[in-house]
Amino acid sequence: MSHCRYCGSSSHGSGCSYSPTGKHIHIADSSECIYCGSSSYGSCSYSPTGKHKHGHGNDKCAYCGSTSYGSGCSYSPTGKHEH
Numbered sequence: 100m101s102h103c104r105y106c107g108s109s110s111h112g113s114g115c116s117y118s119p120t121g122k123h124i125h126i127a128d129s130s131e132c133i134y135c136g137s138s139s140y141g142s143c144s145y146s147p148t149g150k151h152k153h154g155h156g157n158d159k160c161a162y163c164g165s166t167s168y169g170s171g172c173s174y175s176p177t178g179k180h181e182h
């Protein structure tokens with residue numbers, strides 16, 4: 100189970116007393132979104148960019164889970180895969 104990097108809670112979404120955005124942001128590996136804990140990619144209700152962002156690991160893009168580098172990322176705000 101991952102936890103919030105600001106307060107250590109296992110909750111997701113709003114209600115974080117220490118986060119600058121008021122939302123919990125988790126320390127997570129590539130299996131889950133740092134904002135909501137979901138294992139999927141794409142639209143995220145808690146993310147500031149509107150997209151899930153996973154933790155790093157396993158050489159996967161944080162936004163789409165692809166192992167590619169460079170442009171062509173459907174979910175990254177820059178259009179580039181981010182590892």
Ligand SMILES: [Zn+2]
Pocket residue numbers: 103104105106107108114115116117118122123124
């Ligand atoms: Zn928190």
Ligand SMILES: [Zn+2]
Pocket residue numbers: 132133134135136137142143144145146150151152
């Ligand atoms: Zn998410």
Ligand SMILES: [Zn+2]
Pocket residue numbers: 160161162163164165171172173174175179180181
């Ligand atoms: Zn990507």
